[in-house]
Amino acid sequence: MSPTAGENILLKAEALSVYYGNALAVKDVYLEVPKNKIVAFIGPSGCGKSTILRCFNRMNDLINGCRVQGRITFHDQEITDRRVDAVELRSRIGMVFQKPNPFPKSIYENIAYGARINGYQGDMDELVEKSLRQAALWDEVKDKLKDSGLALSGGQQQRLCIARTVAVQPEVILMDEPCSALDPISTLAIEELMQTLKQQYTIIIVTHNMQQASRTSDYTAFFNARATEGGGKMGYLVEFDTTEKIFDSPDQEATADYVSGRFG
Ligand code: ADP
Numbered sequence: 001m002s003p004t005a006g007e008n009i010l011l012k013a014e015a016l017s018v019y020y021g022n023a024l025a026v027k028d029v030y031l032e033v034p035k036n037k038i039v040a041f042i043g044p045s046g047c048g049k050s051t052i053l054r055c056f057n058r059m060n061d062l063i064n065g066c067r068v069q070g071r072i073t074f075h076d077q078e079i080t081d082r083r084v085d086a087v088e089l090r091s092r093i094g095m096v097f098q099k100p101n102p103f104p105k106s107i108y109e110n111i112a113y114g115a116r117i118n119g120y121q122g123d124m125d126e127l128v129e130k131s132l133r134q135a136a137l138w139d140e141v142k143d144k145l146k147d148s149g150l151a152l153s154g155g156q157q158q159r160l161c162i163a164r165t166v167a168v169q170p171e172v173i174l175m176d177e178p179c180s181a182l183d184p185i186s187t188l189a190i191e192e193l194m195q196t197l198k199q200q201y202t203i204i205i206v207t208h209n210m211q212q213a214s215r216t217s218d219y220t221a222f223f224n225a226r227a228t229e230g231g232g233k234m235g236y237l238v239e240f241d242t243t244e245k246i247f248d249s250p251d252q253e254a255t256a257d258y259v260s261g262r263f264g
Pocket of ligand 1: 020025043044045046047048049050051052063233235
């Protein structure tokens with residue numbers, strides 16, 4: 001039985017392969033992402049986690065020589081189709097990056113800017129407050145909205161980037177190792193925040209941190225890579241299941257080795 005049986009599937013990847021030039025970086029991935037759940041991507045470095053993540057909002061379009069094969073559907077609409085407007089897609093499937101990257105603008109403008117570009121017509125003060133509240137940052141910044149976003153701590157900057165993402169009112173938030181540059185306390189703050197956000201959004205998170213995957217996610221995809229004849233590496237999906245199953249009783253030995261720290 002499919003691990004996601006009975007779930008409302010929001011995003012689906014089928015026979016997904018990604019090339020950089022002639023090198024096959026990820027091969028033949030099938031994956032279902034249920035609505036209002038957190039899905040974690042884990043696996044050794046270079047197995048294609050970020051590459052797959054970027055497929056979901058067509059960020060790979062921006063990388064020269066990157067070619068995506070297969071199908072990704074979002075609400076049953078094929079988004080790999082070039083006729084789908086990637087900019088519009090990215091407003092529905094937002095992304096938070098490894099390193100917090102606020103704009104060199106005020107805290108207020110960090111949020112208002114993207115919303116304005118996306119055609120937001122409502123009350124901007126209200127949107128700024130609501131987004132900062134959703135990112136659990138409002139109380140810390142409400143008296144200094146005119147200060148630069150860059151003056152905040154790393155953890156606050158990452159929450160500002162999350163606020164900026166939710167201000168556009170996406171349905172999905174892709175997170176590419178969002179805590180790798182943060183201290184343990186800021187990391188826990190982001191993890192707590194994810195639990196609140198999932199009531200409204202669907203989240204996919206790439207993480208190196210196994211405890212983070214097991215603490216935060218509902219489903220986990222374990223990827224691995226094997227050496228190719230050309231001397232490169234090719235990533236593939238080993239196992240996808242509920243996080244509980246992946247961590248407690250995975251089907252594959254490689255998964256068990258990885259989650260228990262016995263890997264390679
Ligand atoms: P992970 O996120 O699991 O560490 P990546 O998706 O970053 O893996 O990388 C998968 C493979 O694709 C690696 O072999 C990497 O070298 C290659 N790759 C990633 N990004 C690029 C790029 N922009 N150009 C060329 N090769 C890339």
